[in-house]
Amino acid sequence: MFTLGLLLSELPNLWVRRCALNKDARGVRIGVAVMTLLGLLLLVPRGFEMAHLNTRRDHDAYGSVVWMLMVLHTSHVVTDWGDAAVQAAWLFTHEIGDDQFADVEDNASYWSFVVLTWLPIGALVYGLARLW
Numbered sequence: 638m639f640t641l642g643l644l645l646s647e648l649p650n651l652w653v654r655r656c657a658l659n660k661d662a663r664g665v666r667i668g669v670a671v672m673t674l675l676g677l678l679l680l681v682p683r684g685f686e687m688a689h690l691n692t693r694r695d696h697d698a699y700g701s702v703v704w705m706l707m708v709l710h711t712s713h714v715v716t717d718w719g720d721a722a723v724q725a726a727w728l729f730t731h732e733i734g735d736d737q738f739a740d741v742e743d744n745a746s747y748w749s750f751v752v753l754t755w756l757p758i759g760a761l762v763y764g765l766a767r768l769w
Contacts, residue, residue, distance in 0.1 A: 639682040640759055646675045647752050654745035662733045665741050669725045672748065676718030683711055706758050713751045720744055 653668025687707060692700035721744060728737060 639679065639686055640755065642675075642679050642682060643752050643755055646672070646679065647749065649675065650745050650748045650752075654742055657738045657741040657745065660735075660738050665733060665738065666725075666728045669721055669728055669741060669744075672745075673718065673721040673725045676714065676721055676748075679714060680711075680718065683714065687711070703762050706762055710751070710755055710758050713754070717744065717748050717751055720747070 649668060649671050653665060653672060656664030656668050690703060690707065692703050695701070724737075724740060724744060728741075731737075
């Protein structure tokens with residue numbers, strides 16, 4: 638569920654990046670607000686994933702690695718969500734200039750990084766366990 642939501646979130650992310658490149662203030666405001674909401678919503682299935690992992694962090698080396706990878710990726714999701722929330726607050730209360738458009742573009746690039754890094758991490762966490 639998390640993986641599907643993460644992959645689908647890339648669609649509005651690409652749209653907000655394009656709005657930033659085109660210096661579309663209205664589109665950027667809407668897009669960053671949408672991405673903030675999506676980031677928050679994605680933390681819900683991630684919470685369920687963390688609660689139902691099939692290993693404990695202190696059980697063995699595999700468990701430690703799984704938990705480390707999950708916490709690492711979750712920290713990236715939380716970091717980007719926080720960044721997007723602060724950007725949304727700024728964008729709705731201030732005039733948008735070239736610096737803000739560049740910041741939105743950077744944040745969209747970071748979200749793409751978060752999405753792409755989950756693919757090998759998810760494969761390791763969920764796929765590798767099936768090979769044992």
